[in-house]
Amino acid sequence: MRKTLIKNAKIVTDGITRNGDLLIEGDVIKEISESISAKDGNTIIIDAEGKYLLPGVIDDQVHFREPGLTHKGNIESESAAAVAGGITTYMEMPNTSPQTTTIKEWENKMAIAAKDSYANYAFMFGGTNDNLDEILKVDVTKVPALKLFLGSSTGNMLVDDKEVLKKIFSNVKLRIALHCEDEATIKANLQQAIDTYGDDIPMEQHPIIRSEEACYLSSSGAVELAKETGGRIHVFHLSTGKETNLFNNKKAIKDKQITSEVCIHHLWFSDEDYAAKGSLIKWNPAVKTAKDREEIWEALLDDRIDVIATDHAPHTIDEKSNSYLKCPSGGPLVQHALPAMMQFVAKEKISIEKVVEKMCHNPALLFGIADRGFIREGFKADLVLVDPNNPWTVTKDNILAKCGWSPFEGVTFNSRITHTFVNGHLAYQNFKVNQVKNAQALTFQR
Structure with a gap:
């Protein structure tokens, strides 16, 4: 042995x-x-x-792009980048092509990962307006959560039928992971930007288009519905200070019905960085103000926010070089997430014990992952x-994500x-x- x-x-x-x-x-x-x-x-x-x-990091939100989008990344390449970043376990999102909204497609992903993944794996099941029967067939011991897009969806994964949402929240036993942005608000803001700038919308408009209002309207509605129905929800990638007040720290994480997550980019960047980084920090939800960032930090440290993740979502540099309207949102983060958090540890912004709690312990407890997330005998x-x-600088030569770039390039x-x-x-x-x-x-x- x-x-x-x-x-x-x-x-x-x-x-x-x-x-x-x-x-x-x-x-x-x-x-x-x-x-x-x-x-x-x-x-x-x-x-x-x-x-x-440290315990291996458990990343509860990644997009590894396979099947169907493998020119951006695949399970093999992105899981290699993950282990290089200390991420030993990941949960991958369903908005691939085809979407993971049927048992057949979920099984296909599992088969790919069994052959190609360097890190431990699980795949979230995707919800639509018309696949509740399929959702109810899911084996809850093998699927971490149901993923719903309440905004910024791909394919037909925008769940905007309120009656369907209520049925899902009321009937699904899995925790429900949510992307919360209000589409109507975003569309109105985007049209206003087009009216002002035409096709040449500055990247600095991104947090204005995908605004605080869009985020809060959606996330507050989801929290209200969860309280009404008893649904267990996990709100992904909080980006505004206002949203943090929807969550509390009065219960242990295993007892929380309503939980939340923040991603590395919302802890590191602010809207002041668009001038230098441009499309490389274009994410959905958008990176917002320095004040939002500080309020998110406060909520993370006082346990209103439960989990730190990456939302690793690679695109090619050619795709990211497009103008605002054609440039996709997302970027690679798995390789640099833990080093970034260690940078904050060095600055005494957060303790290393708290980093481990948010990146290792809490994802294991939140999703009920057996025998991982802690350093304990028998685990x-x-x-x-x-x-x-042991300082090192991020360069193109040491980036392992298939897309070959990082918003952290040049950072030591x-x-x-x-x-x-x-x-x-x-x-x-x-x-x-x-x-x-x-x-x-x-x-x-x-």
Whole structure:
């Protein structure tokens, strides 16, 4: 049986950091102690002196573009970028081509991932105005959540029939993950921008078109409907300070009916960055004001916001080079999310224990992921070693996402991910992905 002994690490889990050793046997954490000796000559020993040992990051929102959009990325390429970023587990979204709105298409994605994924995987099921019967067939032990687009949809995935929404919220046992932006408000704002600028709309107009009002109108309506019906909802990628007041910190995450998430780009960028970054920071929902960013940070730190994710959504640089009306929203983030959060740790904006809570513990608890998200004996050995004092600069040469660019190009991160383990297997070490894959499908305790 494969054995790896990690010695002298700063182990971060369950709200504390302590020095110690950790033994991996097979795909599980066998032992955690102040000092562990190798029992035989076959044990691989890694000296982690000065490094943090974290649970593998669980990213609850990625778009890996397969099937149908593989010129942007695919499960193999994007999961490689994920393990390079310390993300050992991901949940992928249903707006691929074809959409994951039938059991058949969900099974197809699972088969691709079983063959090609470097990281543990699960795929959300997509809702439409007319597939409730299919939704009710979903195996809740294998699907993390139902994804609904209440704005900014692709294909026919905009769920805008209020009666359908009420039926879904009332009948679906899964947690319901939501993209909340009001389409009518956005369309009106877009028309006003077209009337003013014609086809040459500045990127700085993006947070005005996809406004605070559009976000709040949709998210507040979803929260109200969840309270009315008993639906369990998780609101993705909050982008406004106003929305944070819809959520509370009065319950433990496992007991919350209504939860929320923030993404890396809404913690890092503001509308002041459009001048330099342009379309590279065009996301839906839009990056908004510095004041919004600070209010989001406040809600993250006081536990109104439960999860940090990426919304990794790559497009080619040619696609992102188009004018506003033709430029798609989204960008690659899985490789740089944890280094970005470690930058905030270094600036004492957030503690490393809180980062682990929001990126590892809470996604596991929120979705009921079995035996992951914590460093505990008997849990799966999904682990990340981070050197907090080993600077590196993001360049095109070290970007692993298939699209080949990043909004973080030129940024120097203080922290470097040196090792990523997926189910006990060394999946990544110092800018090199191990081509042997050892990923597993997630299961959910429900």
